[in-house]
Amino acid sequence: HRIGRTGRAGRTGDAILFATPREKGMLRAIERATRQPIEEMQLPSVDAVNDTRITKFMSRISDALDAGGTEFYRDLLQRLEGEKNVPAIDIAAALAKLLQGDAPFLLTPPVRGAREERAPHQRNDRNDRGERPARFEPRFERGPRREDDRGPRPPRPEGDFGNSDGGFERAPRRDIAPRGAPEAGMETFRIEVGHVHGVKPGNIVGAIANEAGLESRFIGRIDIHDDFSVLDLPAEMPSDLLSHLKKVWVSGQQLQMRKVEPGEDLTPSARPPFKPKFGQGKPRGPGGPRSGPGGNDRPPRRDGFKPRGPRNF
Structure with a gap:
């Protein structure tokens, strides 16, 4: 921005750009785009x-x-x-x-250690520092591993991956601290987006801050549950703003924001364990007839086959 203002309105001057070593590639891209070389300045002593x-x-x-x-x-x-x-x-x-005034008139040379100032693109000879030891030296010699060295594997608990009825237990729910009353001047709101939608706190803060014109420091505690989230916002927000926030989309879900009533239960509802359906009914033998829609046991048509008449185009 400042470089663009250097030559504006007929003025002339030199623009100085500070760049880190990791931005050298960006400088080369700017040179190719502008077809102008960017010369490196030598800092004055x-x-x-x-x-x-x-x-x-x-x-x-x-x-x-x-x-x-x-x-x-x-x-x-x-x-x-x-x-x-x-x-x-x-x-x-x-x-x-x-x-x-109190500012010093002359600059004081910086105190340098053992490393002296050297010109750019100048490297010391590596031989002056001696030979560097090998980086990857084996710390110990490990012999071939034998299967007999390992003891028998302990039996896996039954509840790790399955239960008695063939279902899978969900991972333990992350404990969320009980939510108390909001801070003074704040109210609690519920939005219909949660962990199952892949939402993060930054997504919620960014969406509300951009849509409501609200600074992020005015957004209070955020608790993300499975399929909904709860957060604290300033009290007495305008109704038209709340109506607008209801229609805002975050992680593919409309917020549907509403105010949490006093005493409302915000505990996530428990869900039954997931039971995969690996196939129901009797197995079908090879080449056997199928039952149901599309099988060979469909009842015959009542009216039989009727040839279609000629078409007019």
Whole structure:
């Protein structure tokens, strides 16, 4: 955005873009799209920055002397020099300090450790650091594994994958802390989307924040159950806004948001265990007749076959 404003309305200037090493590929893509090279700048040293600051400071003083109009200030400094018996050079230094303020005029070189500054794209010789040991050395020698070394496998409990009636038990439901009264200024609402729909808290927060124009920090606790969720929102929300949120879609489901009444039971209802249907009825022998729709035991048509008359096109 700022780079685009550099040359706007006939103005000229240099645009500086900061990029991390992982964004080098993006820079190459920009170069191909704009057909313009992006040159890498060399950061100025601390000494170069300090020299530039000194040059600009002295240039400002020279411009002020050339502009004139310093007679009044000259009289004040001469009076101060006589009263305090202070050289004029010290008074000028004090004025420069007042102009600069508490900020340091010159930069201080950073303290570097054992690693010295080196030019870009310059790498030290790896041989100076000695040979690097092998990265993948075996920590121990493992002999061939024998089947006799393992003891017998303990019997699997019956309730792990099945029960006595051939069904499968559901995984234990994740315990959700009992929901107490909402915070002051908040109300509890129910929406018809839950774990079975693949919803995440971020999906709910993003949808409500975008549709209601509500900042995410005003959205309270969110409890996601199997097929519904409960969350806290600011109290006394406009009715037209609630009507709009009812029609919002999240994870393929309409929210159908409604206010939770005091004392309403929010405990998820228990579901019966899932029983797969592996085939019902008697097995059919190879090549045997099928029963039911499409089989050979259908009753004959009452009126028999009637030839269709000629068609007119």
